[in-house]
Amino acid sequence: MSDTTLRLLDIQASTRFELTNAGRLVCENSPDRSPAPRLWLSGSAEGNAIRFRADVSDKIVEEISELAAREPALSDRAFRAARRRAESPAWIDLLVVVLRKLCVIAALSSGSQHPC
Numbered sequence: 001m002s003d004t005t006l007r008l009l010d011i012q013a014s015t016r017f018e019l020t021n022a023g024r025l026v027c028e029n030s031p032d033r034s035p036a037p038r039l040w041l042s043g044s045a046e047g048n049a050i051r052f053r054a055d056v057s058d059k060i061v062e063e064i065s066e067l068a069a070r071e072p073a074l075s076d077r078a079f080r081a082a083r084r085r086a087e088s089p090a091w092i093d094l095l096v097v098v099l100r101k102l103c104v105i106a107a108l109s110s111g112s113q114h115p116c
Contacts, residue, residue, distance in 0.1 A: 008043050009049035016040075017051070024054040039064065039099065062092050063098045 013019065017036050018026040025036035040051040049069045052061045 003045040005044045006049070009044065011048065012042060013040065013051050019051075020054050022050065024056075025051050026054055040069070045073055047073050060098060060101060064095065067094055067098065 013023075013025075016029055018029055018033070020026060023038060027036050028034040036053045038053045040063070042049045049070065049114055050065060052064070053088055
């Protein structure tokens with residue numbers, strides 16, 4: 001990921017959320033201070049950025065981070081083509097398995113935030 005992209009994704013996270021000193025999510029930067037999602041994933045053509053809420057265990061963070069590090073950018077051509085065909089990339093299934101260790105998943109949706 002380029003330095004510019006990394007800086008922009010960091011700015012996006014720090015603007016949207018209150019962060020701990022370690023960069024973990026606490027809550028939304030909004031008047032109602034809604035809880036942050038357990039997982040926040042954002043991407044660009046150069047790569048993906050992932051952040052976790054402060055109460056997510058280090059073991060889960062490590063498992064999901066390893067999955068995310070192996071995956072193409074969210075804006076990658078193959079990823080976009082799969083979305084047009086209404087298919088989920090294979091790694092989404094693995095991500096759901098890891099997330100289920102953390103919480104009950106009521107629904108999945110695409111967008112800038114995936115709360116559970």
